[in-house]
Amino acid sequence: MDSVRSCIRLCLEQLEDRIVPSASINLTFATTTDTRTISVNYTISGGSLTGQNVSFNIYRSSAYGSLNGAQLIGTATIPGSDSTDLSAGTHTGVKLALTAPNGQPVTVLTPNTARPFIVVVANLDNSSASFETHVLGVIVHGSEFDPIQILTNQPPPWEVRMAEDLQLYDGYEAVIPFDWLLLCIIPSPSAIVIASNMLYQQVTAEANQLASQHPGDVVDIHFIGDSRGSVVVSQVLQDLVGTTDPALQGGYMQMTLLDPHPANASDSFFKWLPSLSTADDLAVLGIILDHIWQDQLIVPSNVDQVQDFDEQTPPGQLGFLMGFLETHFSTQLFEFMFSIWGQPAGDIPNLSGQPIEQVNLTNVFVPNLGLIGHGEVPLWYLENVVDTDETFSYFG
Incomplete structure (x- = not known):
């Protein structure tokens, strides 16, 4: 008697695209408390950023919150080893020490009446905060x-x-x-x-x-x-x-x-x-x-x-x-x-x-x-x- 073999067909179904959640930073406030460093508040969502250097660009601008015609005055980085400031959640009063475009540390925020606004941009997702001097x-x-x-x-x-x-x-x-x-x-x-x-x-x-x-x-x-x-x-x-x-x-x-x-x-x-x-x-x-x-x-x-x-x-x-x-x-x-x-x-x-x-x-x-x-x-x-x-x- 002939045996009957069942035939099973395997079908590959295409799955919809999945986005792996990633951490982000949202700047909510900026100021200076010593006319040398920038103090920022921000929220990190979607997990911790520990292990990843988070950099910022700091500009002088002629308008609040605007980068039109702005002048870069310095950059700052929170190192990935800083688990305290890069943990998930809300952070307040984090101080950023600035490095000028020429590689030298910024020792003072000299007044600039033509560009009285300071705009801080988080390079990870381009969120920003601004204040006026x-x-x-x-x-x-x-x-x-x-x-x-x-x-x-x-x-x-x-x-x-x-x-x-x-x-x-x-x-x-x-x-x-x-x-x-x-x-x-x-x-x-x-x-x-x-x-x-x-x-x-x-x-x-x-x-x-x-x-x-x-x-x-x-x-x-x-x-x-x-x-x-x-x-x-x-x-x-x-x-x-x-x-x-x-x-x-x-x-x-x-x-x-x-x-x-x-x-x-x-x-x-x-x-x-x-x-x-x-x-x-x-x-x-x-x-x-x-x-x-x-x-x-x-x-x-x-x-x-x-x-x-x-x-x-x-x-x-x-x-x-x-x-x-x-x-x-x-x-x-x-x-x-x-x-x-x-x-x-x-x-x-x-x-x-x-x-x-x-x-x-x-x-x-x-x-x-x-x-x-x-x-x-x-x-x-x-x-x-x-x-x-x-x-x-x-x-x-």
Whole structure:
């Protein structure tokens, strides 16, 4: 009997495409808390990224969240060995140390008013986060003894113009031209304390208003102190050391000193013509005020860049008279008799760890300003630094 064999046909059925789940990273927030590193929040989904280097590109941009026309300022990498920061889940406050395109570490996030936004991109899946670095200018004039200015409580004209030009030419978002005319003439050390407290309140209020525009925003501040105004600036910066205000904690702090003149008994930075009785009277007044005020100027530890534009131009020079004939500035005649000097960089206590960049204007004659004395330094700075858009780049 013939056996019957059953025939089994094997059919291969095509399976639908399967996607193997992979981990991804989603950036949700970025800021800086030290003006050197970028701090980011992100969520890792679909598993851990441990074992895989996760890289980021960091850009300067002219618009929030946009890479159009953006400039790469650095890259950063979380190494695959960092199992803590690459585990699945939500991560906050992870700091990214930047390497510049030239291979050097980025040591500071210098202000850039043309590209105020920082955009962080995770290269794994191109998720991004952005924040803005606002630029605030603060100008503080020195002691003023012009009776008309004091009676009308009007700050010196150069301060008003500088505030306007910092916004017009340098792109500052806001400027505080601080007026302490009625305080600066008070013969008491408490005048500096009161003025610095007032300015501190103005600075923090303005900074927090600016930083409220986007999550993670910070405020870079350029403090400009003229003569005794440098002492007010110094005190405000000291008060900001260790601040926990997010708007200011990651802000770049620049301190520009315009012929800084702290009035105290140990540093009498002035000379006069003893042959003139008026000059003798001014010298006596200067010595008395130095003993009363007892100003102290230091560069605090939170300053990222410090500049000193100073002069020690002697009185009695024909250049002052020539300057008066050309400019009709009454300060030129005053400085012919009595010349107030600025404190040179080497004499300023510096706790910042940054070098004091200096321009010495002693005996410099400028056609539209005359011989550079104490009163002309702010005008020289206005024309040669502010109006040329070099407040952050003058020294390179």
